[in-house]
Amino acid sequence: MEYIGDVIYDYAGGLYINMTNKCPCRCEFCIRDMVDSLGEADSLWLKREPSPEEVLQLIEETDLSRYDEVVFCGYGEPTERLDLLLDVCDYVKENTSLKTRLNTNGLSDLIYKRSTAADFKDKLDAISISLNAPTAEKYDRLCHPKFGEDAFKAIIKFTEDVKKYVDDVTMSVVGSSISAEDIKECEIIATQKLGVKFRVR
Numbered sequence: 616m617e618y619i620g621d622v623i624y625d626y627a628g629g630l631y632i633n634m635t636n637k638c639p640c641r642c643e644f645c646i647r648d649m650v651d652s653l654g655e656a657d658s659l660w661l662k663r664e665p666s667p668e669e670v671l672q673l674i675e676e677t678d679l680s681r682y683d684e685v686v687f688c689g690y691g692e693p694t695e696r697l698d699l700l701l702d703v704c705d706y707v708k709e710n711t712s713l714k715t716r717l718n719t720n721g722l723s724d725l726i727y728k729r730s731t732a733a734d735f736k737d738k739l740d741a742i743s744i745s746l747n748a749p750t751a752e753k754y755d756r757l758c759h760p761k762f763g764e765d766a767f768k769a770i771i772k773f774t775e776d777v778k779k780y781v782d783d784v785t786m787s788v789v790g791s792s793i794s795a796e797d798i799k800e801c802e803i804i805a806t807q808k809l810g811v812k813f814r815v816r
C-alpha cells in the first residue's frame with residue numbers, strides 16, 4: 616500500500632487508528648489546525664481515506680503485543696466511518712486481548728440520523744465523548760457543528776444511551792478553551808446528571 620498519511624500510529628502506549636479526516640465540527644481548539652501530527656506519526660492528514668481492507672491489513676502487519684489498547688482517534692471524527700470502526704473492533708476482539716477505546720465528538724446520531732449507541736455493544740471497552748461546553752449556545756460558538764444547536768442535545772442523549780452498552784464512559788472538556796465556571800458546570804452535567812466520568816484534557 617502506498618503511503619497516504621499515517622492511518623495507524625503510536626501514541627502514549629496505544630495503537631491509534633486514524634481512518635478519516637471528515638468531521639462535522641470546526642472546534643476552535645482543534646489540534647488539526649495547529650500541527651500535522653501527534654506521537655510517532657508523520658502526518659495525520661490523509662491523501663485519501665484507506666479502504667477497510669487496507670486498515671485491517673495495516674493492523675494485521677503490526678506487532679500488537681507492544682500495545683495495551685487500540686484507540687480510534689485521529690484528524691477527524693472516527694464515527695464518520697462507523698462500519699469500518701465496528702469491523703476493526705471485531706477484529707481486535709477476535710484476535711487479541713487489547714482493549715478498545717473511541718474518542719468521539721458524540722455526534723454519530725446526527726451523522727446517521729438514527730440512534731447509534733447500541734452499535735457499540737460488545738465492541739468498545741471505553742468511550743470518551745467531548746462535551747466541551749455546558750450549554751448548546753456555548754458549544755455552538757466553540758465547536759461550530761454543522762448541525763447547529765441540535766448538536767449539544769444530541770451529545771447528551773448519545774451519552775445517556777451509550778452508557779447502556781459501554782462500561783467505561785467519560786466526558787471531557789479542553790481546559791484551556793473554557794472558563795473555570797464552565798468546567799465546573801460540565802463536570803456536574805457529566806458526573807451528576809449523566810453519571811459518567813469527567814476529564815479535563
Ligand code: SF4
Nearest residue numbers: 638640641642645720
Ligand atoms: S470534533 Fe475533534 S476533529 Fe472535529 S473539529 Fe473538533 S476537535 Fe477537531
